[in-house]
Amino acid sequence: MKHHLIFLFLLAVVTTSCKENKSKKSNQPTETKTLQTTWKDSVGSKPITIPNQTFFVNDYGAVSDKNTINTDAIQKTIDACSDAGGGVVTFKPGTYLTGSIFIKSNIKFLVPEGVTILGSENIKDYKEIDTRIAGIEIKWPAALINVRNQNNVIIDGDGTVDGQGKVFWDYYWDLRRNDYEPRGLRWIVDYDAKRPRTFLISKSENVAFKNLNIQRAGFWTVQVLYSQFITVDGLTIKNNIGGHGPSTDGIDIDSSRYILVQNCDIDCNDDNFCLKAGRDWDGQRVNKPTEYVVIKDCIARRGAGLFTLGSETAGSIRHVYVSNIKGFGTKNGLNIKSAVNRGGTVEDIVMENIKMDSVRTFMQVGMNWNPAYSYSKLPEAFNENEIPEHWKKMLKIVTPEKGIPTFRNISVNNVAIKGAQTAINVNGLEASVIKNVSLSNVSIEAETAGQVSFSEDWTLNNVKIYAKDSTRVTLEHTNGVNFTETVYNE
Numbered sequence: 507m508k509h510h511l512i513f514l515f516l517l518a519v520v521t522t523s524c525k526e527n528k529s530k531k532s533n534q535p536t537e538t539k540t541l542q543t544t545w546k547d548s549v550g551s552k553p554i555t556i557p558n559q560t561f562f563v564n565d566y567g568a569v570s571d572k573n574t575i576n577t578d579a580i581q582k583t584i585d586a587c588s589d590a591g592g593g594v595v596t597f598k599p600g601t602y603l604t605g606s607i608f609i610k611s612n613i614k615f616l617v618p619e620g621v622t623i624l625g626s627e628n629i630k631d632y633k634e635i636d637t638r639i640a641g642i643e644i645k646w647p648a649a650l651i652n653v654r655n656q657n658n659v660i661i662d663g664d665g666t667v668d669g670q671g672k673v674f675w676d677y678y679w680d681l682r683r684n685d686y687e688p689r690g691l692r693w694i695v696d697y698d699a700k701r702p703r704t705f706l707i708s709k710s711e712n713v714a715f716k717n718l719n720i721q722r723a724g725f726w727t728v729q730v731l732y733s734q735f736i737t738v739d740g741l742t743i744k745n746n747i748g749g750h751g752p753s754t755d756g757i758d759i760d761s762s763r764y765i766l767v768q769n770c771d772i773d774c775n776d777d778n779f780c781l782k783a784g785r786d787w788d789g790q791r792v793n794k795p796t797e798y799v800v801i802k803d804c805i806a807r808r809g810a811g812l813f814t815l816g817s818e819t820a821g822s823i824r825h826v827y828v829s830n831i832k833g834f835g836t837k838n839g840l841n842i843k844s845a846v847n848r849g850g851t852v853e854d855i856v857m858e859n860i861k862m863d864s865v866r867t868f869m870q871v872g873m874n875w876n877p878a879y880s881y882s883k884l885p886e887a888f889n890e891n892e893i894p895e896h897w898k899k900m901l902k903i904v905t906p907e908k909g910i911p912t913f914r915n916i917s918v919n920n921v922a923i924k925g926a927q928t929a930i931n932v933n934g935l936e937a938s939v940i941k942n943v944s945l946s947n948v949s950i951e952a953e954t955a956g957q958v959s960f961s962e963d964w965t966l967n968n969v970k971i972y973a974k975d976s977t978r979v980t981l982e983h984t985n986g987v988n989f990t991e992t993v994y995n996e
Contacts, residue, residue, distance in 0.1 A: 541855075541856050549766040552712055554658050556614045557590075557612065558593070559594070563580050563602070565583070566586065570597075575603055577604045580604055584613065587610075588610040594613070594614045594616050595609075595614070597616075599620035600622075605628075606633045606650060606652060606702070608648075609653050609661070610659075611656040611657045612658050614662060617666070619664040619665055625669040625702065626670075627670050633647070638784075639696075642900065649704060649729070650704050650705070659710065660715075667704060669724050671722040672751070691885070693879055694882070703724070703727070703729050704724070704727045705720070705729070711733060715728070715737065716737070720741060722749075722751070723774075724751075727745060727755060728741070728756070728758065730758070730762045731761065732761055733765075736764075736766070737767075738767045738768075739766070739767075740769045741772075743770070743772045746773055751774075755774060757770065757778075757779055758780045759782070760781075760783070765796075767800070768800075768804065769804065772805070772807065775809065778812055779804065780815075781799060781823050782816070783823050785817075786820060786904055787847075787899065788820075788902075789820025792820075794821045800826075801813065802827075804831050805832050805834070806834070811841035812840070812860070813828050814838070816848070819849070819911050831859075834864065840870070847904040848909065848911050851914070852913045852916075854915050859919070860920070860921045861923075867930075869931065874935070910937050916942070919946045921947070923950040926950055926953070927953045929952040929956045929971045932961060933959050939983075941961070943963075944965040946968060950970070952973055955977040956980070958981055959981070959983050966991060969991075972994070
């Protein structure tokens with residue numbers, strides 16, 4: 507309670523200060539910034555040469571019977587291949603059950619058509635490692651398939667990797683609903699309910715990840731963490747098979763740079779394509795941005811966000827280009843979210859050539875996302891000296907001057923949206939207005955037009971909003987935001 511009250515008091519102090527200075531700033535012109543994307547051709551993995559020798563896991567004791575845990579046999583194969591200077595690690599046709607495995611440098615991990623890798627349903631088969639989950643560095647189970655501190659790796663094939671995640675979804679919901687939420691611990695349950703990711707690429711460089719069919723992740727499907735020059739190409743992700751798994755993000759790019767994501771098709775229960783950069787005090791301590799990211803030529807199906815930035819923004823997210831994405835039943839189109847204890851800057855974002863059908867909100871932007879989850883508060887029944895270390899990290903105070911995020915320089919072009927509930931819902935803060943947003947050639951058919959608040963210096967060109975309830979975009983606390991030229995209900 508003490509931490510929570512201090513945080514609210516400091517936020518009030520900063521907000522009051524902003525009110526006093528608002529009149530001085532509101533009439534000052536802001537220079538419009540042209541967003542540059544000349545860096546686009548620099549992203550992704552470079553050519554990777556793998557030694558021409560092949561190692562079959564079957565020769566090292568792997569058994570295709572859906573019951574035998576093959577973790578040791580697969581890892582022995584990878585280790586033998588690495589000791590020989592690298593090569594291809596692969597499987598004979600069949601289905602192989604395994605826990606966490608770790609791919610090494612100069613290896614092509616090939617899962618061919620006719621091969622299915624099943625993730626173990628026992629969390630003990632996932633070795634605990636030092637990693638980052640949802641913006642906090644923590645000891646947590648490794649992913650099913652890991653590339654950690656390696657270079658020059660290929661993961662490829664037309665086979666299937668099935669995380670068998672439902673047992674972990676059920677465990678999470680039981681812990682949250684029947685234990686943590688009744689005790690006021692919604693903010694920490696995601697970190698205590700340990701669930702395996704399917705793929706982790708961490709502190710690695712020059713990795714090409716291609717073509718696989720991935721389904722039923724226990725938690726996030728693909729996390730690219732603290733890495734650079736990574737290509738994710740041609741993945742098909744289906745996480746809603748046999749249930750509706752919580753937090754089963756598609757692809758998360760986390761404090762990484764020079765990343766290319768293309769030709770992917772994602773159906774999940776949370777963000778489809780998501781950029782992250784650390785949460786709260788711990789994210790600011792690490793202070794690593796996500797930058798120079800291209801996402802193109804993809805499909806987003808069910809999920810919370812076709813393209814999401816945040817909510818973990820502490821290390822900043824910048825220099826991002828998103829193009830030629832189709833959405834079918836995705837809740838949000840452009841979703842920028844943070845909280846007033848995250849900090850960081852989201853800037854220089856270009857999103858264009860987007861088509862969507864059946865959408866909740868096309869443009870969803872806010873700085874006070876999901877308060878029950880975003881703001882940590884220790885119930886009085888707990889002793890601060892006896893709680894786990896990651897709880898203490900989450901409870902560390904971030905002062906408002908460091909905690910309030912900044913969103914600016916966002917360009918959205920060539921967009922056609924049908925079947926939306928709300929066209930636009932953009933909410934800055936009095937302490938942090940959303941600046942320099944450009945909408946060009948945007949057409950949205952929605953139930954209602956929506957609203958924009960605490961924003962300034964928007965440029966609108968050929969914007970059309972067809973709202974069934976005949977509403978227009980409502981403006982509150984804006985400067986230089988003018989929808990009068992927008993075509994409504996033509």
